[in-house]
Amino acid sequence: MIGTKLNKTMPELPEVENVRRSLEPLIKGKVVSKIEVRYDKIIDGDTVRFCQVLKDKKILGLSRYGKYLLFRFSNGWTVVSHLRMEGHFRLVDKSKSWSKSTHVLWKFTDESVLAYLDVRKFGRMQLVKTGTEFETTGLQKLGPEPGSSSFIFSYFENELSRHRRNIKSTLLAQSVVCGLGNIYVDEILWRSRIHPLSCAKSLPKKQIRTLWQTIDAIIPLAIQKGGTTIRSYTDANGNAGQFQNFLAVYGRSGQKCRRCGTVLVKIKVQGRGTTFCPHCQEVFR
DNA sequence: AGGGCAACCTGCGCGC
DNA sequence: TGCGCGCAGGTTGCCC
Numbered sequence: 580m581i582g583t584k585l586n587k588t589m590p591e592l593p594e595v596e597n598v599r600r601s602l603e604p605l606i607k608g609k610v611v612s613k614i615e616v617r618y619d620k621i622i623d624g625d626t627v628r629f630c631q632v633l634k635d636k637k638i639l640g641l642s643r644y645g646k647y648l649l650f651r652f653s654n655g656w657t658v659v660s661h662l663r664m665e666g667h668f669r670l671v672d673k674s675k676s677w678s679k680s681t682h683v684l685w686k687f688t689d690e691s692v693l694a695y696l697d698v699r700k701f702g703r704m705q706l707v708k709t710g711t712e713f714e715t716t717g718l719q720k721l722g723p724e725p726g727s728s729s730f731i732f733s734y735f736e737n738e739l740s741r742h743r744r745n746i747k748s749t750l751l752a753q754s755v756v757c758g759l760g761n762i763y764v765d766e767i768l769w770r771s772r773i774h775p776l777s778c779a780k781s782l783p784k785k786q787i788r789t790l791w792q793t794i795d796a797i798i799p800l801a802i803q804k805g806g807t808t809i810r811s812y813t814d815a816n817g818n819a820g821q822f823q824n825f826l827a828v829y830g831r832s833g834q835k836c837r838r839c840g841t842v843l844v845k846i847k848v849q850g851r852g853t854t855f856c857p858h859c860q861e862v863f864r
Numbered sequence: 865a866g867g868g869c870a871a872c873c874t875g876c877g878c879g880c
Numbered sequence: 881t882g883c884g885c886g887c888a889g890g891t892t893g894c895c896c
Contacts, residue, residue, distance in 0.1 A: 589888090589889075589890095590890095591890095620872090646890080661890080661891080662890095663872095663889080663890050663891070664873090664888075664889055664890065665873095665874090665889095680874090697873095698873085698874055698875075699872085699873045699874050699875085699888095699889090700872080700873055700874080701872065701873060701874095701889085701890070701891080702890095703891090716891090716892075717891075717892090741866090742866080742867090743866080743867085744866080744867060744868085748867085748868090751890085752867095753890090753891085760889075760890070761888095761889060761890085849868080849869080850868095850869070850870090850889085851888090851889065851890095852887080852888075852889085
């Protein structure tokens, strides 16, 4: 048991993909009657325009790139949404009172409401013309997705050779490969037997290949397992993920490495908690 | 121009 | 009991 309090989500690519899959059938075809914004900073750009433009528009579908959700609306509009740490959507019936972490309400003509909740208020949504989403600050520098045809070995090897900083920071940056966050990066490095502070450009070809294969395998596997539920991440139907049962290092500092029995160590890398095995994860400098 | 890091937020757990 | 502090982490923006 990792935590007892059920109040945090940690959406990385597999969790966001499970949100997309579960949420899309619940909202597709609905028409906005009114948007209410209760905490202005969630909306990137002009909030009044955001509400005005979306009124009377129909939801055509929900897509995703990296950790970004893309709500497709009629008349060529898209809402780019990032859940950051704890954001989540819930489709509810008309309700009388909203919790204080409910920041945006999408009210539909059928009387249902899509509520955006976010305790830490880190999440953002931005209205753009469909087709211009890759010009936004968040999406324009994203690398390819793990498991996609553009995430090929020669590309990955070439990208790593351009970075002198450590491999953990490099993988978290989203520009070499997108969608990985703190949990999956630690797991991927453990599986690849690479120390998080290894210099990205110093990795031998053999380790780069192992790392590439691991990234390409673990993300689709985590999607298949419904994502990772550390505290309370659930999909739009309230279902928890199962990948936490496969975690080898995240949340296990002080416990024994499942490969060699050495006690796992926790350090800070780029301000992020980082757990690894000091014995079987090799440092390359 | 790559890289380092504070800032953005709130709730929880811990030490005193 | 209660207060203060550190921690949690994705992204942005600023500075070197």
